[in-house]
Amino acid sequence: MSGDTFFFYAFSALALLGGLGTVLLRNAVHCALALMTSLLGVAGLYLLQGAEFLFAVQIVLYIGGIMVLFLFVIMLVNLDQASKLQQFGRQTPIALVVALAAVAAIFSMLSKSAVLLPASVSLTPLTGGNTETVANVLFTDYLLPFELVSILLLVAVVGSVMMAGKRTE
Amino acid sequence: MDSLFAHPLFMPLVLTAIIILLFPLVAGYIVLVERKVLADMQVRLGPMRVGPYGLLQPIADALKLLIKEDIIPTNSDKVIFWGAPVLSCFCAFSGFTVIPFNSWIHIADVNVGLLVISATSAVGILGIILGGWASNSHYSLLGALRSAAQLVSYEVALSLSLVCGVMAAGTLQMPLIVKAQEQQHIWFAFENYGLMWIAFMIYLIAATAEINRTPFDLPEAESELVAGFHTEYSGFRWALYMLAEYGNIFVVASVGVVLFWGGWLRPFPNVSWLELPMNYGVPIALFGGSAWGSIRLVARLKDRIQQIVLMAVIAGMAFVALLFAWPAFNHASVSVFWFLFKVSMWVYLMVWFRGTFPRFRYDQLMNVGWKVLIPGGMLCVLANAIVGMARQ
Numbered sequence: 001m002s003g004d005t006f007f008f009y010a011f012s013a014l015a016l017l018g019g020l021g022t023v024l025l026r027n028a029v030h031c032a033l034a035l036m037t038s039l040l041g042v043a044g045l046y047l048l049q050g051a052e053f054l055f056a057v058q059i060v061l062y063i064g065g066i067m068v069l070f071l072f073v074i075m076l077v078n079l080d081q082a083s084k085l086q087q088f089g090r091q092t093p094i095a096l097v098v099a100l101a102a103v104a105a106i107f108s109m110l111s112k113s114a115v116l117l118p119a120s121v122s123l124t125p126l127t128g129g130n131t132e133t134v135a136n137v138l139f140t141d142y143l144l145p146f147e148l149v150s151i152l153l154l155v156a157v158v159g160s161v162m163m164a165g166k167r168t169e
Numbered sequence: 170m171d172s173l174f175a176h177p178l179f180m181p182l183v184l185t186a187i188i189i190l191l192f193p194l195v196a197g198y199i200v201l202v203e204r205k206v207l208a209d210m211q212v213r214l215g216p217m218r219v220g221p222y223g224l225l226q227p228i229a230d231a232l233k234l235l236i237k238e239d240i241i242p243t244n245s246d247k248v249i250f251w252g253a254p255v256l257s258c259f260c261a262f263s264g265f266t267v268i269p270f271n272s273w274i275h276i277a278d279v280n281v282g283l284l285v286i287s288a289t290s291a292v293g294i295l296g297i298i299l300g301g302w303a304s305n306s307h308y309s310l311l312g313a314l315r316s317a318a319q320l321v322s323y324e325v326a327l328s329l330s331l332v333c334g335v336m337a338a339g340t341l342q343m344p345l346i347v348k349a350q351e352q353q354h355i356w357f358a359f360e361n362y363g364l365m366w367i368a369f370m371i372y373l374i375a376a377t378a379e380i381n382r383t384p385f386d387l388p389e390a391e392s393e394l395v396a397g398f399h400t401e402y403s404g405f406r407w408a409l410y411m412l413a414e415y416g417n418i419f420v421v422a423s424v425g426v427v428l429f430w431g432g433w434l435r436p437f438p439n440v441s442w443l444e445l446p447m448n449y450g451v452p453i454a455l456f457g458g459s460a461w462g463s464i465r466l467v468a469r470l471k472d473r474i475q476q477i478v479l480m481a482v483i484a485g486m487a488f489v490a491l492l493f494a495w496p497a498f499n500h501a502s503v504s505v506f507w508f509l510f511k512v513s514m515w516v517y518l519m520v521w522f523r524g525t526f527p528r529f530r531y532d533q534l535m536n537v538g539w540k541v542l543i544p545g546g547m548l549c550v551l552a553n554a555i556v557g558m559a560r561q
Contacts, residue, residue, distance in 0.1 A: 027246075029246070029249070029299075029302060033249075033299075036295075052279065052280060052281045053281055053284070055281075056281045056284035056285055056287075056288050057284065059288035059291070059292060060284060060287050060288045060291055063288075063291070063292055063295070064287075064288060064290075064291025064292050064294070064295075064320075064324070065291065065321065065324065067295070068291075068294060068295065068298065068317050068320055068321060069317070069321060071295070071298055071299075071302070071317060072298075072314065072317040072318065072321075075298075075302055075310060075313065075314060075317075076314075130280055130281065131280065131281060131341055
């Protein structure tokens with residue numbers, strides 16, 4: 001087994017086990033940690049694909065930024081009470097059916113993958129750095145979607161400021 | 170044997186081992202410098218007992234911390250309590266991987282080097298937050314909450330100031346940032362007709378806040394929260410937190426030096442007649458002068474062994490000064506000297522901050538972060554982008 005294959009399985013296991021832990025653990029802080037592990041696994045997969053920029057941004061934004069905010073909120077919750085509450089609603093049968101259907105769909109896709117996907121993909125090495133390539137693509141080919149997303153984020157920021165501002169008056 | 174030296178992993182592994190073995194000692198001596206400088210500012214003597222003028226104090230402190238009883242509170246979350254200082258320390262040391270000590274001494278040359286350092290420093294805060302929470306104590310939890318809020322507020326300003334530097338350099342790769350300054354014949358702190366100076370000041374403030382140093386050390390405010398997030402920690406675990414803190418100081422200072430102070434370049438790298446006074450004069454004057462100045466201190470010591478220890482230290486400094494007078498050695502190592510010299514200046518500046526500024530109140534901290542640094546950082550990015558484009 002080559003190094004890349006080993007790391008692929010290691011990071012995938014990290015991502016999947018982290019996901020399972022997020023759902024199954026009872027303590028909310030442990031869940032947040034499991035989610036972080038999962039995100040770290042995904043970041044590792046980005047790195048294996050040669051997307052260094054995405055790898056670093058995934059860690060800075062998701063683990064360093066968003067998960068810190070998650071923890072901030074979780075710490076303000078009374079965990080002793082929260083962990084005694086019922087963890088799952090009564091949607092278990094429906095959820096089971098949906099999950100099984102999704103798994104079936106994925107497996108049927110995978111069984112056809114020999115037809116859909118080429119057996120081996122030859123990666124063309126990037127000219128220039130990873131970051132520069134991402135920037136070039138974002139600001140030339142995908143400029144309109146990029147600006148639209150920026151406006152969406154701005155609307156969200158303004159909205160959250162409005163919601164926070166009303167309560168203090 | 171040759172194939173061993175030529176192996177691509179040889180240099181990185183040796184350097185990693187050196188940093189891991191040496192940095193705890195360096196951190197101990199940064200603590201000693203900090204205690205001595207603070208003592209001097211407050212008209213005290215500082216540590217004086219262990220070794221001549223307290224020179225061996227860090228070693229005594231380290232031994233004490235290692236043999237202290239290891240206490241874990243009964244109601245703490247044991248696994249997280251155990252793992253949090255390890256996480257902090259791990260992240261602080263990960264930051265060292267991309268620091269360029271000179272044009273070829275670095276562990277890894279990653280093309281997103283600067284982002285890797287922001288990532289490790291952002292994740293390192295998790296160690297503080299989790300440690301504070303896992304201790305199951307109110308003071309620790311308050312310290313952890315403050316730390317989280319502070320990180321989120323200052324991370325943005327820090328990134329904005331980094332963006333200014335990256336715009337001037339045109340790359341995220343640490344050695345190339347320094348080489349860009351070599352080509353443009355200017356340290357980026359003075360680039361764009363002085364506009365980059367604003368970015369530099371924002372970086373200095375935000376970085377101090379990011380690593381929880383005074384005047385932004387609210388997570389461990391000893392007058393309000395006992396010791397903040399590490400109230401329940403003692404012995405070696407506490408030492409790990411301290412090691413992480415000083416590791417972070419070194420990393421943050423290195424990033425500042427690489428981005429704004431020209432990395433391993435000597436001052437005025439393009440003025441050739443300055444090479445002799447800068448590359449030979451400064452290190453020899455520094456080490457030789459320190460040795461010369463310390464000679465008169467020997468006579469004041471009463472104890473025979475302490476005199477011998479101080480004499481050995483003086484001989485060591487004189488030897489280093491002589492080494493720098495030897496052209497072959499000087500040529501090979503003067504760039505590392507300049508890098509470490511600038512980093513030391515930065516660390517010294519942070520000690521000054523601790524000695525001079527009173528701690529911010531929580532609302533003041535938030536005001537400075539959100540109302541001054543972030544809008545200021547955005548304006549700074551805009552101004553630097555316009556001026557930088559116009560100059561091209």
